Amino acid sequence: MSVTADRELAMLETTAATTNTDPSTTARRQVEPNLAVSVDGVVRRFGAVAAVNGASFDVHEGEVLTLLGPSGCGKSTLLRCLAGIDRIDAGQIDIGGRTVARAGHVNVPPERRHVGMVFQSYALWPHMKVEANVAYPLKRAKVPADERKRRVVEALEAVHLGDLAKRYPGELSGGQQQRVSLARAIVADPALLLMDEPLSNLDAQLRDAMRAEIQRVQRDRGLTMIYVTHDQQEALALSDRILVMRAGQVMQDGTPQEIYGAPNSPYVARFVGESNRISGTMSGPDRVRLPDGSELACRPVAVTPGDEVDLMFRPDAIRLDEAEGPVGTVVSSAFLGSVYEVVIDLDSGDRVMAHSTTPPAGARVHLDITASSAYARNTE
Secondary structure, eight states, rough: OOOHHHHHHHHHTTTTOOOOOOOGGOOOOOOOTTTTEEEEEEEETTTEEEEEEEEEEEEEEEEEEEEEEOOTHHHHHHHHHHSSSOOOSSEEEEEETEEETTTTTEEEOOGGOOOEEEETTOOTTTSSHHHHHHHHHHHHTTOOOHHHHHHHHHHHHHHGGGGGSSSSSGGOOOOHHHHHHHHHHHHHHHHHEESSTTTSSSOOHHHHHHHHHHHHHHHTTTOOEEEESSHHHHHHOOOOOEHHHHHHTEEEEEEEEHHHHSSSHHHHHHHSSEEEEEEEEETTTTTTETTSSOOOEEOOOSSSTOOOEEEEEGGGGGESSSSSSSSEEEEEEEEEESEEEEEEEOOOOOOOEEESOOOOOOSEEEEEEEEEEEEEOOOO
């Protein structure tokens, strides 16, 4: 077992097992009764670098919230602050209506936060059978043997591994090991389930299957879950809400439909899904003029005519038309199964990508863009 896995086991195997009721170690503040988690202005520094810089958000009971961003954006550090592995330098964290961290005043240890955590590395004891791995947090919490056995059987059945209880982790596939890790995290019915890039070690087919398994378990048990990933498709498929992060800050908080369909910045548009970006000038509240004099429609925006803007739109917002719109030359067309991916060099000097259900009819095409799917932002 790796040093990282050892540390994860040592610190978090008991996090799902107990709650802390000692009033001397907690402070309370009023929060909405159906809030499972409240994060208020959390900062976590490493020297002069703020890995998390003023993060604030709420999570309701039974909700799936995904922290999405590139490596180094602070999402895993924020998850570790929620788990109690890392101390916060500013702000406050409430879980289940109870303050578990307030900078300089309160820091409830991981084993008393009543959270479960699933790691990228699985973090299973190789010398223990599956049932013993799952039972470990209950054993540490001194749950009676009969009750412990019942809950282990229930947790393994929940992840469809009841028939593998007597095997060792080394006898299981990667997907099965991750399901054992999930069973261990839910065995004590945690108030909050934290998942740190749990599918990144699996191949594409296993990722899809395991993602569906996680969704099923979460819905069947009504779990509140915070999920960390850098995979946009994973985030869009799993989440009720997504927080897009950059350099320790939350850039946008919204539903998958809002994040994908109405990103609030070029950064979010570029990071979540494929996006085209064209520079132009506002010629009206819902029109952008390109350098070649052609115009494209967009959503009405509060931008002054004449302002330089970036017009952003998804590849599937483009229709290849023979009648009107900016003109361009088809550079390539690739068949991807359900659509053709068409790359076009516009006469304005920009390059865009379009998705079309049919191959382009010729080398020269006009672009017709759905106005409701195009949005203008002041140039960054």
